[in-house]
Amino acid sequence: MTETREILWTPTKERSERSRMADFTAWVEHRTGRKFTQYNDLWEWSVTDLDAFWLAIWDYFDIRSDVAPTTVLAERKMPGAEWFPDTRVNFADQMLRHAVTKPDATALLVQSETFGRSEMTWGQLAAQVASVAANLRAQGVTKGDRVVAILPNTEVSIIACLATVSIGAIWSLCAPDMGHVAILDRFKQIEPKVLIAQDGYVHAGVTHDKRDILAEIRQGLPTVETTIIVPVVGEVAGDALAWDALTKTPAELAIEMVEFDHPIWVVYSSGTTGNPKPIVHGHGGILLEGAKQSLHQDLGPDDRFCWLTSSGWVMWNAQFVALGQGACVLAYDGAPNHPDMLAVWRSVAEERITYLGVGAAYVTVCAKSGIRPRDELDLGALVSVGTTGSPLTSDGYTWIYDAIGTDIWLAPISGGTDFCGAFVGGNPMLPVRAGEMQCRLLGNAVRSYDPFGKELFGEVGELVCTEPLPSMPLFFWGDDDGTRLHDSYFDKYPGIWRHGDWIEITPEGGSVIYGRSDATINRKGLRMGSSEIYQAVEGLDEVMDSLVVDLEFLGRDSFMPLFVVVTEGVELTDAVKDKINGSIRASVSARFVPNEIIQIAEVPRTLSGKKLEVPVKKLLLGGDPAKVVNRDSMVNPDSFDVFIDYAASRNLS
Numbered sequence: 001m002t003e004t005r006e007i008l009w010t011p012t013k014e015r016s017e018r019s020r021m022a023d024f025t026a027w028v029e030h031r032t033g034r035k036f037t038q039y040n041d042l043w044e045w046s047v048t049d050l051d052a053f054w055l056a057i058w059d060y061f062d063i064r065s066d067v068a069p070t071t072v073l074a075e076r077k078m079p080g081a082e083w084f085p086d087t088r089v090n091f092a093d094q095m096l097r098h099a100v101t102k103p104d105a106t107a108l109l110v111q112s113e114t115f116g117r118s119e120m121t122w123g124q125l126a127a128q129v130a131s132v133a134a135n136l137r138a139q140g141v142t143k144g145d146r147v148v149a150i151l152p153n154t155e156v157s158i159i160a161c162l163a164t165v166s167i168g169a170i171w172s173l174c175a176p177d178m179g180h181v182a183i184l185d186r187f188k189q190i191e192p193k194v195l196i197a198q199d200g201y202v203h204a205g206v207t208h209d210k211r212d213i214l215a216e217i218r219q220g221l222p223t224v225e226t227t228i229i230v231p232v233v234g235e236v237a238g239d240a241l242a243w244d245a246l247t248k249t250p251a252e253l254a255i256e257m258v259e260f261d262h263p264i265w266v267v268y269s270s271g272t273t274g275n276p277k278p279i280v281h282g283h284g285g286i287l288l289e290g291a292k293q294s295l296h297q298d299l300g301p302d303d304r305f306c307w308l309t310s311s312g313w314v315m316w317n318a319q320f321v322a323l324g325q326g327a328c329v330l331a332y333d334g335a336p337n338h339p340d341m342l343a344v345w346r347s348v349a350e351e352r353i354t355y356l357g358v359g360a361a362y363v364t365v366c367a368k369s370g371i372r373p374r375d376e377l378d379l380g381a382l383v384s385v386g387t388t389g390s391p392l393t394s395d396g397y398t399w400i401y402d403a404i405g406t407d408i409w410l411a412p413i414s415g416g417t418d419f420c421g422a423f424v425g426g427n428p429m430l431p432v433r434a435g436e437m438q439c440r441l442l443g444n445a446v447r448s449y450d451p452f453g454k455e456l457f458g459e460v461g462e463l464v465c466t467e468p469l470p471s472m473p474l475f476f477w478g479d480d481d482g483t484r485l486h487d488s489y490f491d492k493y494p495g496i497w498r499h500g501d502w503i504e505i506t507p508e509g510g511s512v513i514y515g516r517s518d519a520t521i522n523r524k525g526l527r528m529g530s531s532e533i534y535q536a537v538e539g540l541d542e543v544m545d546s547l548v549v550d551l552e553f554l555g556r557d558s559f560m561p562l563f564v565v566v567t568e569g570v571e572l573t574d575a576v577k578d579k580i581n582g583s584i585r586a587s588v589s590a591r592f593v594p595n596e597i598i599q600i601a602e603v604p605r606t607l608s609g610k611k612l613e614v615p616v617k618k619l620l621l622g623g624d625p626a627k628v629v630n631r632d633s634m635v636n637p638d639s640f641d642v643f644i645d646y647a648a649s650r651n652l653s
Helices: 013-017 020-032 039-048 050-060 091-095 122-138 155-167 180-190 211-219 283-297 319-324 343-350 360-369 394-404 483-489 530-538 574-587 613-620 637-650
Strands: 007-009 073-075 106-112 116-121 146-150 170-174 194-198 200-203 206-209 226-230 263-268 278-282 304-307 328-333 355-359 384-388 414-416 421-425 446-449 460-465 497-505 511-516 521-523 526-528 543-548 561-566 596-599
Touching: 007 394, 020 039, 020 050, 020 283, 039 050, 050 073, 050 283, 091 155, 091 283, 091 319, 106 122, 106 155, 116 122, 122 155, 146 155, 146 180, 155 170, 155 194, 155 263, 155 328, 170 180, 180 211, 180 278, 194 211, 263 283, 278 283, 283 319, 283 421, 304 319, 319 328, 328 343, 343 355, 355 360, 360 384, 360 394, 360 543, 384 394, 394 530, 446 497, 483 497, 511 530, 511 613, 530 543, 530 561, 530 574, 543 613, 561 574, 574 596, 613 637
Parallel strands: 106 328, 146 170, 146 194, 170 263, 194 226, 304 328, 304 355, 355 384, 561 596
Antiparallel strands: 106 116, 200 206, 263 278, 414 421, 446 460, 460 497, 497 511, 521 526, 543 561
């Protein structure tokens, strides 16, 4: 499987030497007396001497605590590792320390279709957090209470989150465009005390009135005692409180220091089937993982950071990585293709963004649309681009360097909501190879395993993590005996985290993600992740998007249909099908030529943009359409109907 991948970018000596990673490496060498001749040596130390590494992160990033740590890892096991048991921290305290050192510097920029453009200094951010926290306390919110919100990616959600966790209360967020069933499936599990919601929003030029839906959600949450409304389409009615009033109460910023593993927030798995898993993270683990992530994103106080994300995706949470370093964050709230495909890139140019993060699918759409932002806009401030959500194809890498800039450091990451971080990603001191992530992240003992637990190099295997991470879930809400947590990550390799992705570790220490391991393509004994097929198919001008599943029947040969979304104006003729098959033969193998190619209008995706390969596979193997997928967890629920019709017409099961 190993191949030599083209190097698309190499850091200059200056870029490498002034990076945060270089500074941290030198700092550790001075502290320990060690010499790391290459990054892999530093990584090996970080996953071997866990106590020394994570204490180094604590000290280098000056994690604030009213009790200095004496123990790093009290119990080295998974699940159930106990980190920094004798310390107390608060996530909001660490974020808002910049309000003291640079109160007049810009902390937040907001570009919103609903509200327009705005900006906020660190001093203003801290003042509004203090005001909202004081009002939440006045409503009876105390440590451990749950505050839930249905808000877009604007300053309101960031302020509300920081205010909540500053009290020691527990935060949880859903996007306004989620279905009410999906929202209730999440929030009902954690019995919230306060609900904060926006009653409408504008997206792609269309105003969406959510008042009736909010009334339904409010009725379905009997534990809610206080409702706070951000009005857009109506007046604040009944006993609800207006958000603006909460932000104007002069108050001192009073931070409740909490135990290292005190819950900070509840995030959720995609929940494509059954109830979403309510994943609980801790203050300290999120602080440490975020600080370490800033090394791999090369973020510092002078950066201007934007990650194009819905508030329902864990990348909303990842914006705090930049805020934690004192960087300015642009919260983008709007349709990325409105009024045209240059919308996001205009904001990047106008706001002088230095780091832009997007979903890999967005890069594909940009490339297919034929735009070349560098030809029309001044992107001179932009030096780094990140992607995630799905594997970025080699064509995506090529488009970035062709259409955005040859001096861009492109650093895709792959990780998960599960631990609010990345397993593999970037290093500004290393070259960028097409289709490959540069390194395993520090502290993350990522390996590739065969089915029997043997480590693989240069071969595709299960992505596992063999050592605990501070940001791994504390527990799943309501999972009192830990069974659901165990079955989610530790059922196959006892004591070792199995993430559910196919990964190849390259000889240089880089990695390639090949898609979900539970959506494997197995043709005549040869296993393959779906991402390689997508790269071959979606690299064609005629194809916008695709989905492939392998239907393995007992006693019958594999049957593999390929579903494609063709480019506007293209017909799926026999000639186009031949071209698709030819690309798969040339780029992957003749074994993976599909049995059938079917045209669809759109690929079904989760709210975070992942293709619904497993639910489609279950459906086509005879699963009940009502049980194989939770449509309220989908961004395009009607797209599933074509697969129900296809299953019925072919009687595949």
